[in-house]
Amino acid sequence: MTDREDATPVEQGQAAPAAREAVVKAPPARRRAPRRDDLLAAAVDEARAGLAGLAAPEEVGEHVDVLVDDDRLVTHRFESRLPGYAGWLWYATIARAPRSRLVTVCETGLVAGEGALVAPPWVPYAERVSEEERERLRAVAEGRVPGAAAPAGQSAPEGDGKG
Numbered sequence: 001m002t003d004r005e006d007a008t009p010v011e012q013g014q015a016a017p018a019a020r021e022a023v024v025k026a027p028p029a030r031r032r033a034p035r036r037d038d039l040l041a042a043a044v045d046e047a048r049a050g051l052a053g054l055a056a057p058e059e060v061g062e063h064v065d066v067l068v069d070d071d072r073l074v075t076h077r078f079e080s081r082l083p084g085y086a087g088w089l090w091y092a093t094i095a096r097a098p099r100s101r102l103v104t105v106c107e108t109g110l111v112a113g114e115g116a117l118v119a120p121p122w123v124p125y126a127e128r129v130s131e132e133e134r135e136r137l138r139a140v141a142e143g144r145v146p147g148a149a150a151p152a153g154q155s156a157p158e159g160d161g162k163g
Helices: 044-050 131-141
Strands: 060-070 073-080 088-095 104-112
Touching: 044 060, 044 073, 044 088, 044 104, 060 088, 073 104
Parallel strands: none
Antiparallel strands: 060 073, 073 088, 088 104
16 A cells, blocks of 8 residues: 555455556657757867777778757768778767857767668578579478489488488
8 A cells, every 4th residue: 555645445356547648748840950060060079089999090081071960969970991891981979068168979880871882681581592492401301312303202211321
């Protein structure tokens, strides 16, 4: 039992009182595009320093651009000089509090840029296996030699080692 006044005891066999639904209002729609923060846009060195834990200085190339994510939140992107990652971009997302001049690194990483070599989309095994491979797997599962025709009505003897 609680000491809340609105709590009611539930007797055995009775259903609990219906819970009141909380009304959640969606935030108002944004009426304007986010403003470019000049202090954050100029903080290239701070963004580059944020990548120090991920990449050696020689693996981070030239500054490519600044993307405005939101008010007081921008992402700096740099060329990747990491072997095997041509066309990829290092990024550092930085922010600052209102009326503050202190720049904070929020997130860093490596992302594929245009023209970057990336893995092809994943295709489930059942969709990419050929009919020949399916037949070979059926033969192995049945104990037959793949590719060898079994006599009509019989399967090849198991474990004869021929084939």
